[in-house]
Amino acid sequence: MKKYIIISFIVLACSLTQGQETIAKFKYEDAEKAFVAGNYQACIDNLDEAEKLLGKTAPNILHLKIMAQDQIKNGISKRTTEKVDLGSLYDRMNSLKKDCEHYLASYDIAGLEEKYRDVYNIYERIKELPESKAEFMEAHQRAEEKEQGEIIAMLMKAVKAQGGMAALERVKTVHMTGETSRFGKSTLYVDEKYMVPGMKREILSYKKGGKQPVVKIIVKGKEAFFEEGKKGRSPLYDPLALSSSAMFRELDLIAGIPKGELEFGSTHAPDGSPGIIVSARVPNGHLKEMRQYDASSGLLQKVALNFFRTGEVEPVRLMVFSYSDYREVDGVKIPFQINIGSKHGQTEKAETRRYSKVLINQGVVLSDFD
Numbered sequence: 001m002k003k004y005i006i007i008s009f010i011v012l013a014c015s016l017t018q019g020q021e022t023i024a025k026f027k028y029e030d031a032e033k034a035f036v037a038g039n040y041q042a043c044i045d046n047l048d049e050a051e052k053l054l055g056k057t058a059p060n061i062l063h064l065k066i067m068a069q070d071q072i073k074n075g076i077s078k079r080t081t082e083k084v085d086l087g088s089l090y091d092r093m094n095s096l097k098k099d100c101e102h103y104l105a106s107y108d109i110a111g112l113e114e115k116y117r118d119v120y121n122i123y124e125r126i127k128e129l130p131e132s133k134a135e136f137m138e139a140h141q142r143a144e145e146k147e148q149g150e151i152i153a154m155l156m157k158a159v160k161a162q163g164g165m166a167a168l169e170r171v172k173t174v175h176m177t178g179e180t181s182r183f184g185k186s187t188l189y190v191d192e193k194y195m196v197p198g199m200k201r202e203i204l205s206y207k208k209g210g211k212q213p214v215v216k217i218i219v220k221g222k223e224a225f226f227e228e229g230k231k232g233r234s235p236l237y238d239p240l241a242l243s244s245s246a247m248f249r250e251l252d253l254i255a256g257i258p259k260g261e262l263e264f265g266s267t268h269a270p271d272g273s274p275g276i277i278v279s280a281r282v283p284n285g286h287l288k289e290m291r292q293y294d295a296s297s298g299l300l301q302k303v304a305l306n307f308f309r310t311g312e313v314e315p316v317r318l319m320v321f322s323y324s325d326y327r328e329v330d331g332v333k334i335p336f337q338i339n340i341g342s343k344h345g346q347t348e349k350a351e352t353r354r355y356s357k358v359l360i361n362q363g364v365v366l367s368d369f370d
Contacts, residue, residue, distance in 0.1 A: 276290070
């Protein structure tokens with residue numbers, strides 16, 4: 001009788017183990033799907049459950065977990081629209097480092113060389129992680145202070161290149177007229193007016209000084225309006241339009257750094273040109289602005305504006321402005337040509353604006369923005 005009982009227990013145990021292994025396999029498959037979909041935390045949660053069911057980890061499970069952890073770590077460390085929780089970032093990086101060490105020590109197996117290289121590359125990036133959370137936070141603070149100093153120096157160089165702080169602060173209005181061509185075809189006349197603080201009026205028309213504009217855009221602070229033909233005025237809910245109303249953006253950025261109103265980061269273009277990344281919260285999402293400067297002169301070369309909806313990782317709107325043909329007007333350098341590229345969904349547009357006349361502190365009145 002005892003013999004039959006023992007055999008029954010063995011059969012039951014084998015059945016349970018086999019069932020757990022099957023469920024663990026399902027969990028791993030769910031984790032793979034979550035990873036492909038970009039749901040990295042869900043991927044990790046499924047892998048944790050698979051490990052519990054098996055009572056151990058495995059090469060495929062640990063490799064996928066490491067890849068998902070790395071994606072989450074990158075997402076936290078690159079977040080520029082809110083203050084990063086450094087303690088949480090350190091905990092994740094420390095866990096990732098330990099998992100990498102485990103994998104590299106345990107799974108140097110023939111046939112897994114590619115996955116081994118994946119883990120090795122990640123480990124090489126984080127192996128110098130400080131031993132304690134306090135050391136990590138101190139090092140992060142020092143790096144942040146150094147980067148902020150570099151950003152301020154970059155902005156000040158740009159201001160000096162445009163004519164200097166005093167010259168730019170004297171500018172209260174700017175009136176720019178010229179022509180714009182879209183995709184190298186249709187030509188429209190452009191009439192732009194700017195007034196401190198944060199007001200812009202832009203008119204595109206078929207005739208020079210035309211009374212019936214094709215498009216009219218007015219920006220007043222945090223409000224924007226749009227008119228097309230004879231359709232009348234309607235609100236323009238476009239954070240990219242709002243962000244383009246400043247005449248000399250560098251002055252606003254320098255003033256905003258000590259106030260902590262914006263998040264800053266430094267960057268470099270592929271050609272080595274220095275630049276900064278500015279991020280700010282806007283209704284329904286956040287705006288990332290990348291400004292690139294000429295390494296020699298300090299003049300602004302390019303601005304890329306990206307609008308992200310809350311919770312999305314890909315921008316829904318993109319505009320790129322390239323500045324050239326700088327000329328001096330009343331002691332201030334102004335770009336007389338701007339190439340503009342934009343993308344909204346699957347729609348892409350391109351235009352080139354060439355200005356023939358720029359007036360500073362004349363030709364603009366408050367009623368222009370009514």
